[in-house]
Amino acid sequence: MPDTDGRRKRGGGRRLSNAHEIGQLVLVRCGLCNVKRWYQPDDLMTIFGDIEPDLVGSKMRCERCGKNEFMHAETQSPSALERQGIRVRRLAEIRTVRRVVWRDEQ
Secondary structure, eight states, rough: OOOOSSSOOTTTTOOOHHHHTTOOEEEETTTTOOOOEEEEEEEEHHOOOOOGHHHHHHHHHOOTTTOOTTTEEEEEOOHHHHHHHHOOEEOOOOOOOOOOOOOOOO
16 A cells, blocks of 8 residues: 555655765755755765755754754755855864763762
């Protein structure tokens, strides 16, 4: 019996690696403050692993409003004309932050 509720099953095939292979970009937007950012799928794969592009939005936080409940991500294949006007954010480095955590003993 086919799945009739419209949802895809996990592991259905669309991954960031597939988007990278066919030359797509990932558009991440905040629904609250309407900020749009474009990313290369391989940069996002470095950070989050090879996950479905729809899950990227839930793992990111908006730089403007600081919320992550309204973040949405999708893959797109912009034309050459559209690609000229897009500023793609690239991964420069990953930093590990070490913090001291104290606990009180009783």
